[in-house]
Amino acid sequence: MEAFDAHEISAVAAHNAQDAIKKADENTPDIIVMELLIPRHNGLEFIHEFRSYPEWLDIPIILYSNISREELGLEDSNLYEMGIVRYLYKPTTSLENLIKSAESSFAPVDI
Amino acid sequence: MQSHFEDKNFAQMSNRLLASLARELKNPLILIARQAELERNNNPSPAVGSIQRTAEKTLQLIDSYLLMAQSEYGQKTLQLETVGVGSVIYDVASSLRESMSAQGAELEVAVKDANVMTNREGLKTAIWCLSELAINGEDTESKNKIRIQTTRNADSVTISVLSNGMDITSKDINSAKTMQGVSHLALGTKLGDSGIRLAIADILTASLGCSLQAKKKNGLKGLGFELGISKQLQLV
Numbered sequence: 001m002e003a004f005d006a007h008e009i010s011a012v013a014a015h016n017a018q019d020a021i022k023k024a025d026e027n028t029p030d031i032i033v034m035e036l037l038i039p040r041h042n043g044l045e046f047i048h049e050f051r052s053y054p055e056w057l058d059i060p061i062i063l064y065s066n067i068s069r070e071e072l073g074l075e076d077s078n079l080y081e082m083g084i085v086r087y088l089y090k091p092t093t094s095l096e097n098l099i100k101s102a103e104s105s106f107a108p109v110d111i
Numbered sequence: 112m113q114s115h116f117e118d119k120n121f122a123q124m125s126n127r128l129l130a131s132l133a134r135e136l137k138n139p140l141i142l143i144a145r146q147a148e149l150e151r152n153n154n155p156s157p158a159v160g161s162i163q164r165t166a167e168k169t170l171q172l173i174d175s176y177l178l179m180a181q182s183e184y185g186q187k188t189l190q191l192e193t194v195g196v197g198s199v200i201y202d203v204a205s206s207l208r209e210s211m212s213a214q215g216a217e218l219e220v221a222v223k224d225a226n227v228m229t230n231r232e233g234l235k236t237a238i239w240c241l242s243e244l245a246i247n248g249e250d251t252e253s254k255n256k257i258r259i260q261t262t263r264n265a266d267s268v269t270i271s272v273l274s275n276g277m278d279i280t281s282k283d284i285n286s287a288k289t290m291q292g293v294s295h296l297a298l299g300t301k302l303g304d305s306g307i308r309l310a311i312a313d314i315l316t317a318s319l320g321c322s323l324q325a326k327k328k329n330g331l332k333g334l335g336f337e338l339g340i341s342k343q344l345q346l347v
Binding site: 002 | 137177206232
């Protein structure tokens with residue numbers, strides 16, 4: 001959160017799947033950065049649920065996870081279908097690179 | 112007393128448990144690394160940098176272990192994909208530059224790119240292990256120089272990590288192969304660590320279908336391995 005604040009990106013933290021849905025409902029995010037290993041839920045199932053809401057279909061998701069791409073075992077096409085724009089492996093991704101990825105992934109705003 | 116588990120089941124269970132434990136160990140280390148990174152913005156002290164690098168190195172070691180476990184300690188080939196050798200080497204070099212600089216070591220990269228069918232993570236981790244061996248090599252009075260290079264042959268590419276502080280022989284490589292928690296003690300004094308990185312590199316190169324060999328060039332010594340090149344994969 002501190003890293004996002006330092007780059008003037010307003011960030012809201014959610015601590016589990018229900019909290020994330022609630023907060024997204026209160027204030028639609030421009031982008032979601034999430035871990036796959038979330039308490040009491042399967043991260044991929046959360047993404048499917050999130051995408052089931054039409055108004056949230058186009059919100060880009062960045063996975064910032066402790067699970068490596070290899071462990072996850074999903075193809076690029078699978079990630080693309082879920083609207084995952086970046087897959088960042090937490091142990092080797094610095095906060096600076098996370099922020100840069102987030103900044104470059106914001107969905108274009110309708111004018 | 113009758114055992115409830117056969118030896119093989121017990122070995123599989125304990126391997127799975129160790130892998131789960133290894134994954135759990137990553138969580139606090141990631142927190143330390145990222146908090147240290149944040150702190151460096153406010154307090155760029157060498158100590159904080161050292162904390163971040165140490166946490167990141169430990170994470171890499173844990174990932175190395177998980178990869179080894181995935182390959183069943185070299186018995187199984189890791190999943191193959193098309194990999195540009197150059198991009199992997201530059202990736203490793205970029206992750207090592209800061210710690211090399213902090214330890215007063217100099218890194219040189221000499222790459223002739225080639226596309227190979229291998230496992231990217233396995234390749235990257237093997238090169239990382241060899242580079243760490245080179246950084247932590249025997250003390251030298253002169254600056255520690257490390258060179259990661261590729262040598263193209265007709266149908267293969269040899270990747271070598273060489274330094275002026277490393278003198279690992281074929282005998283040492285064979286000792287690492289027989290590591291049962293005992294022979295690493297003999298390697299420890301020579302390599303500056305327990306020899307675990309040598310063992311990991313050996314296992315990972317085996318899982319890539321290669322074997323680790325002692326190398327030397329222009330006064331530098333080290334280790335390398337050879338990967339076959341698929342002609343169809345080369346860029347036109």
